[in-house]
Amino acid sequence: MLIARDICADYNRKAVLREVCFGARPGQITSIVGPSGAGKSTLLKVLTGDHAFAGTVRLDGRDIAAFPLRDLARIRAVLPQSTPLAFPFTVIEVVRLGLVNHPGQDHIARRALAQVGLAGFEGRYYQELSGGEQQRAQLARVLCQVWEPVGADGTPHWLFMDEPVSSLDIAHQLQVMALARQFADRGGGVVMVMHDLNLTAMSADSVALLRAGRLIVQACPEDVYRDDILGEAYGCRLEVGKTPVRGAFVLPQMVTVP
Amino acid sequence: MVTQIAASPLAGDRSRAARRLGYVLVGLLGLTCIAGLAVGAAGTSLWSALADLAVGRELALRDKVVLWDIRVPRVLMGMLVGAALAVSGAVLQGLFRNPLADPGIVGVSAGASLGAVIAIVLGGALPLAAAMGAWIVPVFAFLGAWGATMTLYRIATRAGRTSVATMLLAGIALTALTMALTGLIVYVADDAQLRDFTFWNMGSLAGATWGKLAVAVPLILLPLAASGLLARGLNGLALGEAAAGHMGIPVQRLKGAAILIVAAATGAAVSIGGGIGFVGIVVPHLLRLATGPDHRFLLPNAALLGAAMLLLADLVSRTIIAPAELPIGIITAIIGGPFFLFILLRQRGIVDL
Numbered sequence A: 001m002l003i004a005r006d007i008c009a010d011y012n013r014k015a016v017l018r019e020v021c022f023g024a025r026p027g028q029i030t031s032i033v034g035p036s037g038a039g040k041s042t043l044l045k046v047l048t049g050d051h052a053f054a055g056t057v058r059l060d061g062r063d064i065a066a067f068p069l070r071d072l073a074r075i076r077a078v079l080p081q082s083t084p085l086a087f088p089f090t091v092i093e094v095v096r097l098g099l100v101n102h103p104g105q106d107h108i109a110r111r112a113l114a115q116v117g118l119a120g121f122e123g124r125y126y127q128e129l130s131g132g133e134q135q136r137a138q139l140a141r142v143l144c145q146v147w148e149p150v151g152a153d154g155t156p157h158w159l160f161m162d163e164p165v166s167s168l169d170i171a172h173q174l175q176v177m178a179l180a181r182q183f184a185d186r187g188g189g190v191v192m193v194m195h196d197l198n199l200t201a202m203s204a205d206s207v208a209l210l211r212a213g214r215l216i217v218q219a220c221p222e223d224v225y226r227d228d229i230l231g232e233a234y235g236c237r238l239e240v241g242k243t244p245v246r247g248a249f250v251l252p253q254m255v256t257v258p
Numbered sequence B: 001m002v003t004q005i006a007a008s009p010l011a012g013d014r015s016r017a018a019r020r021l022g023y024v025l026v027g028l029l030g031l032t033c034i035a036g037l038a039v040g041a042a043g044t045s046l047w048s049a050l051a052d053l054a055v056g057r058e059l060a061l062r063d064k065v066v067l068w069d070i071r072v073p074r075v076l077m078g079m080l081v082g083a084a085l086a087v088s089g090a091v092l093q094g095l096f097r098n099p100l101a102d103p104g105i106v107g108v109s110a111g112a113s114l115g116a117v118i119a120i121v122l123g124g125a126l127p128l129a130a131a132m133g134a135w136i137v138p139v140f141a142f143l144g145a146w147g148a149t150m151t152l153y154r155i156a157t158r159a160g161r162t163s164v165a166t167m168l169l170a171g172i173a174l175t176a177l178t179m180a181l182t183g184l185i186v187y188v189a190d191d192a193q194l195r196d197f198t199f200w201n202m203g204s205l206a207g208a209t210w211g212k213l214a215v216a217v218p219l220i221l222l223p224l225a226a227s228g229l230l231a232r233g234l235n236g237l238a239l240g241e242a243a244a245g246h247m248g249i250p251v252q253r254l255k256g257a258a259i260l261i262v263a264a265a266t267g268a269a270v271s272i273g274g275g276i277g278f279v280g281i282v283v284p285h286l287l288r289l290a291t292g293p294d295h296r297f298l299l300p301n302a303a304l305l306g307a308a309m310l311l312l313a314d315l316v317s318r319t320i321i322a323p324a325e326l327p328i329g330i331i332t333a334i335i336g337g338p339f340f341l342f343i344l345l346r347q348r349g350i351v352d353l
């Protein structure tokens, strides 16, 4: 379990998160959505221990602030929104950096690359990839780190991702969502910031909706995807529909230019 | 299936090539060593001396002095200084996540010079001077380099990100400031100190003696050996501080250790060799082009190539206008300066950021 209570965080004394409570379970995909600047990335940074905050974050019952770095690296991996590289590493060299818990097991790196659809990219220079390809290469690295969704002793592993699919085309978006789904179905926990409401409705077990640093609601998609709730959070008219099999979807409405 | 994949060499994996390059560099270093021992102004022949030794004949005193007391320490010193400068450059670049960082360019060497000059001129008056003996110059050079590196890091890096432009500009300011302070101190020096300072400042391996070597060996070998422990951490750091932390790398400790290593190696190299620039940028850059930026191989290979390159430069410096000598710093600058500009132009994008 990941439990965050009464999280307040700021940038240069400007409040960015205010009394946010958040939870995520292993075996589930928990998505964080909300308009740009709502504080989604900041919340993820708080959850991964990368941003100072007031409140408590507990991962598997342990206070995140007191979690030794090495132990954390064993059970959770983090995919940032983008990762520029300083030196001319090849793709496989980048992915292999993720083998911190599986040193020398190059076959894992190979398979992770294939899973993100980059088989054959091993020898390419990372810096010469497109933004979406770089993001998928980083995902492969992160997957290497938590290759088993559950540890040998039964502790769940966690995957934190900040907008993992925002720079991808739809086929690769679906591929990445499938990877997240598989990780959760096999017992791991997935927490991700999402931009696309329809992909979120399709994939998430739990959705946390942020607006201006406050949590509006965290619930299953059916309870979050309502015209009034989403419309108010994003500040525009949205029409939420439902399909019998696939659940909610959001239809955008044309607005007039003010 | 899986074992088959594991057995075949991985496309894009340059670790084997890097290891092989290491052996080549050992060979190259061996050759430059022999050349360094064989060539010299005195005209003593290494080969006839070796032949004499082989048949058990006593060497002429003059040949013995030339070989054993001049050329051998000079070659060893050149190797140490070259290795120290190249590894300092590679570690500094890893720390700043930026291929343009060089101890000479960003002011670390200038800081070391200031420390060394303080020791030379004010030496007697300093606390613990008697206890430190011959160590006082390298120790103060280390302190100066350390202060400069810390200052530079504080200025150029905010929230884990280094601005290349800020780093280079801060390096210019830092160099100007430390050089002004150095000038101030030289101004109060007496004649004997001034002579010491001038010889040292010209940057030469000519003054290498066994005595100096005894001080330099631990000062340089220690940080060189320790740099190996940073290799994995620096690889992770290439992804950024946050990502390195997520992979379990203790980033703050890594950075502190990297700064100490750069300061110790640069301080020792500068206190021995004076102003020898650009080795720290040319060597790692060539190696990254050849076999990639993986620090597990980059650091040891940089030590080997740096040592070999400095021996070659030293060879040129003492033969090109023989029997006189050209300061070695001039040769490395003539080769390294345009090289630096070349990298700068190719990477113009990152500087404009």
Ligand SMILES: Nc1ncnc2c1ncn2[C@@H]1O[C@H](COP(=O)(O)OP(=O)(O)O)[C@@H](O)[C@H]1O
Residues within 6 Å of the ligand: A011, A012, A016, A034, A035, A036, A037, A038, A039, A040, A041, A042, A043
């Ligand atoms: N490095 C920063 N310095 C100052 N303010 C920042 C910084 N990063 C984000 N912010 C501010 O914090 C708020 C939340 O940012 P963020 O968490 O990145 O939003 P989101 O990911 O939801 O788009 C925004 O108003 C943004 O302007």
Ligand SMILES: [Mg+2]
Residues within 6 Å of the ligand: A040, A041, A042, A081, A193
């Ligand atoms: Mg964001």
